[in-house]
Amino acid sequence: MNELIKQIKDPVLSIQNLSVSYNKGKYAVSDVSAGIKKNRVTAIMGPSGCGKSTLLRAINRMHDLYPNIETIGQIFLNGEDTSTMSNIMLRRKIGMVFQHPNPFPTMSIYDNVIAGYKLNGIRMKKAERDEIVEKSLKDVVLWDEVKDSLTKKGTFLSGGQQQRLCIARALAFRPDVVLLDEPTSALDPVATKKVEELLIELKKQYTIILVTHNMSQAARISDYSMFMYLGELVEYGKTKNMFINPVDKRTEEYLTGKFS
Amino acid sequence: MWNSEKITKTLLFLASLIIVLITSGMVLSLMNGAIPVFKEFGINFIFSAEWNPTEGREDYGALSFIAGTLITSVIAIFICFPLAFSTSLFVGEYYRGTRLAKIVGTMVDMLAGIPSIVYGLWGFYVLRPLIVDLGFNSQGFGIFTAGIILAIMIIPYATSISTEIIKMVPNNLKEAAYSLGATRKDVILSVIIPNARSGIFTSYILAFGRALGETMAVTMLIGNTNLIPKSIFDTGNTMASVIANQFGEADGLKLSALIAIGLLLFVITGLINGVGKLLIKARL
Amino acid sequence: MISLTANNKEPKGLDSRLFKDRLFKVVVFIFAFITISPIVLIIYKLIIKGYKQINLSFFTETAPDTYEAMIALSNNEVIPGGILNGITGTLLMVVLASVMAIPIGLLIGIFLYENSTKRYANIVRDITDILQGVPSIVLGLIAYFWVVKSITNGFSALAGSTALGIMMLPLIIRSTEETLKMIPETIKEAGMALGVPYHKILLRVLIPTGFSGLLTGILLAISRIIGETAPLMLTALGSMGVNYNIEKPTSAVPLLIWEFYNDPNMVDLIWSSSLLLMGFVLLLNLISKHIMAKRA
Structure with missing residues (x-):
């Protein structure tokens, strides 16, 4: 385990001894340590309730929204201790995409893409905004589909388009890391395929952490995989190695469908 | 069979x-x-x-009472809004689901249980002297005083629906905004309010409808003069208060005039409530 | 090429944004605090000014006349008498109003539940909403015409309770419909499947299942009418003594408060009467909340 963290040189994100508890003493994530490789897709998998989403949401401190959730441990972003950053800064450097597509229903497609800037009160010239919108939508291969309807509400798009819009919204800030929480679980197979292709394309520019309950998705698109079970990080390694030759018995049982 | x-x-x-x-x-x-x-x-x-009402020269018009009704109710809405809306945010967002929210919510609901006449007494003995002390007018009666008491009376009606609507704003939208670096204030202003806008508006329409017909507390505080108020510190009468005040001594044409005012009040409140109801339907 | 790296430096306005966020919160909290203060202030005032007057005779004697009160005042004594005529009058009219409104309200509520989507039912529902929005003073006018002018030929308890009954009606209809809607369809279907006659399903299944909800609706409706003053001024008028004749003018607690308020000799009695009235309303609310909590 610890071997592998050492193996990942210059991790963009380094998680150290992270634990999260919902009720005092009951840990949903316990003592997880891992480094995340830059410009790679890292998948977190495991059976439901294993703590994979909880771990992901600890990275951008979404747990701070809920007073009864307690997080301990450290996370370093580019070597910098994130506990010294404000939530605002941290979340701008780490983008997030959610399980269900959630474009802001009261905003147009255009406004959804630059919602991060608007919410943060950052004023820009129109040309600057236009460029960010275009670049972000091109990044998610949505530009050609929506360039003539930027003023329409994002909720008119199909589920897959909405999810790509949400990815564009998360990318508009050029974050260092993008967190995706089962981003395709609400999508049909065709839309899922598009998002998966997009993620492979995006890793050229971004570091991606993907939570998925879908083993074959992890196998298809991730470079590294974590297997979590009952809040513990059981195994972490190159996806290829893990799928061919899992070290831990629990990983093997999970990958062979003994439990899910 | x-x-x-x-x-x-x-x-x-x-x-x-x-x-x-x-x-x-x-x-x-x-x-x-x-x-x-x-x-x-x-x-x-x-x-x-x-x-x-002088016999032989009887002349009746409802305009000053219609004006009094609308002005007091508008004042009430303006005073009520920041208070009720803040309470909705407190109960439905900041302290959502907590014991404290429940206590505050219950206390606000209790406002709806206070009889109108008790509001009138409190307004007369507590609020009115305060208005005099503040130098707004010498007697403390008037449109403004009545508007304040009306504002307190309609708070529970404005708060209850708004709170529910604010609670209904999907959590995943709020989380999306937080994940982009928004503060709670940003989330309230850019996500919660735009999404809850029509529902919040509806709750104030319905509260306005309530204010229009309130009788006793207004009657005890408005000063009961039959003139169109020129400033918000003037005295006046509302449609409801003039009926309550003058019904006892009314017959003939004057009685008919008071009934006509009752009819107008019925129509106006019906219209306002109808608009509110349509808005709710359009939302669902 | 524009810089897309705005995120990599700490934004200049960060502190001011956090400050604004906190300021917004403080303002919201202050306004919320102001909002709940009147209920505390009002109850405080009623208790402080009213508790002295509440004793046994408060419940067993009728209201004093202005002369008795004046003598007591000049001798610095507690004003004699009580509000028995008001209490009995309120009880009489609330019971009468309930007798009129509850059965009809329950039936119409069941009707709306049974025909929930039909066009006519929607019209009835809209009418119910209109009626609920009618100011109580207008209901007083109506009861004046329908009862004072036409039936009792004078102010009467019947007229007062007619106004109160019309006020209760929409409240009971809506609470009945809402309660029945919450009952799982399967409970009704279980009865149907056994071949139970329709009226028996209503009486033996739906009403008992929703009983606590229906009772809560009724109690809340009563709590809403019990403090009404304006419609009673136009209908029941008030009386010095205890009256049980529904065709005669009758007092009520809120009417007595209005009389005390207008009589400088008796003005001290407003607080105790209001305290009692308020206590009663809150008690009804408390009981109904308790019933609802038990059910849930």
């Missing part, structure tokens, strides 16, 4: 006719009672501010 099902259903249907009859009968009775005054003054009754 009449079986039990048919008898029961017929009975239920007949019961439903009662409320239709009561309501339509109300409209007819009010219209019937208002005929003499409309015969005498025509549509001018609505647009005239004269109110002269």
Whole structure:
């Protein structure tokens, strides 16, 4: 385990001894340590309730929204201790995409893409905004589909388009890391395929952490995989190695469908 | 053959006719009672501010009371809004689901249980002296005083629906905004309010409808003068308060005038509530 | 090429944004605090000014006349008498109003539940909403015409309770419909499947299942009418003594408060009467909340 963290040189994100508890003493994530490789897709998998989403949401401190959730441990972003950053800064450097597509229903497609800037009160010239919108939508291969309807509400798009819009919204800030929480679980197979292709394309520019309950998705698109079970990080390694030759018995049982 | 099902259903249907009859009968009775005054003054009754019960020179117009009603209710809404909306945010967002929210919510609900006349007494003995001390006017009576007490009275109505609507804003939208670096204030202003806008608006429409018809507390505080108020510290009368005040001594044409005012009040509150209801339907 | 790296430096306005966020919160909290303060202030005032007057005779004697009160005042004594005529009058009219409104209200509520989507039912529902929005003073006018002028030929308890009954009606209808809607369809279907006659399903299944909800609706409706003053001024008028004749003018607690308020000799009695009235309303609310909590 610890071997592998050492193996990942210059991790963009380094998680150290992270634990999260919902009720005092009951840990949903316990003592997880891992480094995340830059410009790679890292998948977190495991059976439901294993703590994979909880771990992901600890990275951008979404747990701070809920007073009864307690997080301990450290996370370093580019070597910098994130506990010294404000939530605002941290979340701008780490983008997030959610399980269900959630474009802001009261905003147009255009406004959804630059919602991060608007919410943060950052004023820009129109040309600057236009460029960010275009670049972000091109990044998610949505530009050609929506360039003539930027003023329409994002909720008119199909589920897959909405999810790509949400990815564009998360990318508009050029974050260092993008967190995706089962981003395709609400999508049909065709839309899922598009998002998966997009993620492979995006890793050229971004570091991606993907939570998925879908083993074959992890196998298809991730470079590294974590297997979590009952809040513990059981195994972490190159996806290829893990799928061919899992070290831990629990990983093997999970990958062979003994439990899910 | 009449079986039990048919008898029961017929009975239920007949019961439903009662409320239709009561309501339509109300409209007819009010219209019937208002005929003499409309015969005498025509549509001018609505647009005239004269109110002269002297025999032989009787002249009645409802305008000053319509004005008084609308002005007090608008003042009430303006005062009510920041208070009720903040309370909705407190209960529905900041302390959502906590014990504290429940306590605050219960206390706000209790405001709806206070009888109008008790509000009137409190307004008279507590609020009115305060208005005098602040130097707004010498007696403390008037449109403004009545507006404040109305604002307190409608707070529970404005708060309850707004709170529910604010709670209904999907959590995943709020989380999306937080994940982009928004503060709670940003989330409230850019996500919660735009998404809850129509529902919040509706709750204030319905609260406004409440304010229009309140009688006792207003009667005790508004000063009861039959003039169009020129400033918000003037005295005046609302449609409801003039009926309560002058009904006892009324007969003939004056009685008809008061009934006509009752009819107008019925129509105005009906319209406002109807708009509110349509808005709710459009939302769902 | 524009810089897309705005995120990599700490934004200049960060502190001011956090400050604004906190300021917004403080303002919201202050306004919320102001909002709940009147209820505390009002109850405080009623208790402080009213508790002295509440004793046994408060419940067993009728209201004093202005002369008795004046003598007591000049001798610095507690004003004699009580508000028995008001209490009995309120009880009489609330019971009468309930007798009129509850059965009809329940039937119409059941009707709306049974025909929930039909066009006519929607009209009835709209009419119910209109009636609920009618100011109580207008209901007083109506009861004046329908009862004072036509039936009792004078102010009467019957007229007062007619106004109160019409006020209760929409409240009971809506609470009945809402309660029945919450009952799972399967409970009704279980009865149907056994071939139970329709009226028996209503009486033996739906009403008992929703009983606590129906009772809560009734209690809340009563709590809403019990403090009404304006419609009673136009209908029941008030009386010095205890009256049980529904065709005669009758007092009520809120009417007595209005009389005390207008009589300089008796003005001290407003607080105790209001305290009692308020206590009663809150008690009804508390009981109904308790019933609802038990059910849930």
